[in-house]
Amino acid sequence: MADRTVHIVDTGVANIASLQAAFRRLDAETQLTTDPDALAEAAYAVLPGVGAFGAGMGTLRDADLVGPLRTRLDDLRPVLAICLGMQLLAPSSEETPDVEGLETVEVAVERFPDDVRVPQFGWNEVRADSDGGLLETGYAYFANSYCLPDAPDGWTCARSEYGGDFISAMEHGPVLACQFHPELSGRWGSNLLRRWLERGDDQC
Amino acid sequence: MLTVRVIPCLDVDAGRVVKGVQFQNLRDEGDPAELSRAYQKQGADELVMLDVSATPEGRRTRIETVEAIREHLAIPLTVGGGVRTVEDASELLSAGADKVAVNTAAARDPSFLTELAERFGSQCIVVSIDAKRREEGDGWHAVVQSGTEATERDAIEWAAEATDRGAGEVLLTNWDRDGTRSGYDLELLEATSSVVDVPIIASGGADRPEHLVEALEAGADAVLAASIFHQGDWTVDAVKDHLEDAGLEVRR
Structure with missing residues (x-):
């Protein structure tokens, strides 16, 4: 059996009990970390996220995690980025315009349009563009005010509709980014986490 | 677009699910972990657990x-x-809650909501408001301490203020109807949804799926019910069939 220890970046604010329980149900151990070396070497890394873009990047910079995260993402080693975590992969966000993101993708984060209630709060349909292996069509639980409006180059995406289409998830090899919370998205979300772990197994 | 949400509620006393009328004459309805698993399997979109224990x-x-x-x-x-405190909330979130609902402590000191929202984010702060129709005059006032104590606050104004203070959702119970299975208070829902800009969870009085449809059409984003599920009259799935037939989008 491959090493299924999942290192979760400890941002100090994200409530991760549900995430830990979700991985326990999939027989994966979790460990909270802010250690750059542990993150670089981890079989699986999770970038959770609650809070603002600027504060999120500040936490990563202060803990010297920007470098190891960028390396993992460039090398396509298993990373799961959730909610704000997904947005941190962008070069910038309307939420905190002067702060630089991880720049994994080229599309900047925008706020939802004014004609819908913000934040988006609840279950929305996720439609997978094509079969990338991880993402499937189903319903997921969201709590967000910002999103990626367009598909980045080279990623297989899933879209949802809220004041127009936005990118609700994207995958590239074993890197998976979800605007929704897979750990709170019922069996559909649990199956997505399982496929992500399995794709990581294949890599080892 | 977002689906409507169906939320079974577990009133828990000393580790057991109970249900009575307005928290009186509580009946034992089972083990919270077992019931929550069953509801999840039936297609519940969320769960609410309200601790009604009176003893330390x-x-x-x-x-x-x-x-x-x-x-x-x-x-x-x-x-x-x-x-009552940030520590209470922190402890519950660490134990596995995704959101905390606050009632009496917020009504006594609304800045508590701001404090919670700043610490944890509005997305995990729910203000729970128990509304009781005024005996004289129109409207509803908020009651606290499990309905035993009236406040000066108008329930609808309080809902608006609480969301301004940082609550991300409103759990709105009509206290006169809680556990009575006489249907949700639709006037209360209409009045509140016209002034509040966050999701409203309707609570108090559900007896059959038509009641849930009415509440959602009156402006609720989610419907909470306890008795109809605990007593096995309806499964969440069967309720969702009705909502779908009424043209509402549900998660399947």
Whole structure:
């Protein structure tokens, strides 16, 4: 059996009990970390996220995690980025315009349009563009005010509709980014986490 | 677009699910972890657990109850009942709650909501408002301490203020109807949804799926019910069939 220890970046604010329980149900151990070396070497890394873009990047910079995260993402080693975590992969966000993101993708984060209630709060349909292996069509639980409006180059995406289409998830090899919370998205979300772990197994 | 949400509610006393009328004459309805698993399987979109324990011993078991529920629960869990301090909220979130519901402590000191929202984010702060129709005059006033104490606050104005203060959702119970199965208070829902800009969870009085449809059409984003599910009259799935037939989008 491959090493299924999942290192979760400890941002100090994200409530991760549900995430830990979700991985326990999939027989994966979790460990909270802010250690750059542990993150670089981890079989699986999770970038959770609650809070603002600027504060999120500040936490990563202060803990010297920007470098190891960028390396993992460039090398396509298993990373799961959730909610704000997904947005941190962008070069910038309307939420905190002067702060630089991880720049994994080229599309900047925008706020939802004014004609819908913000934040988006609840279950929305996720439609997978094509079969990338991880993402499937189903319903997921969201709590967000910002999103990626367009598909980045080279990623297989899933879209949802809220004041127009936005990118609700994207995958590239074993890197998976979800605007929704897979750990709170019922069996559909649990199956997505399982496929992500399995794709990581294949890599080892 | 977003689906409507169906939320079974577990009123928990000293580690057991109970249900009475307005928290009186509580009946034992089962084990919270087992019931929450069953509801998840039936298609519940979220769960709310309200701790109604009156004794300190009962309160202490509530963390264990939250942990036991979380272990198998892959949908959002809101926990309320006696949340008085930031530490109370922090403890519940660490144990596995995704949101905390605050009632009496927020009504006494609204800045508590701001404090919670700044610490944890509005997305995990629910203001729980128990509204009771005024005996004289129009409208509803907010009651606290499990309905035993009236406040000066107008329930609808309080809902608007609480969301300005940082609550991300409103759990709105018509206290006169709680546990009576006489249908939700639609006027209350219409009046509140016209002034509040966050999701409203309707609570108090559900007896059959038509009641849930009415509440959602009156402006609720989600419907909470306890008795109709605990007593096995309806499964969440069967309720969702009705909502779908009424043209509402549900999660399947």
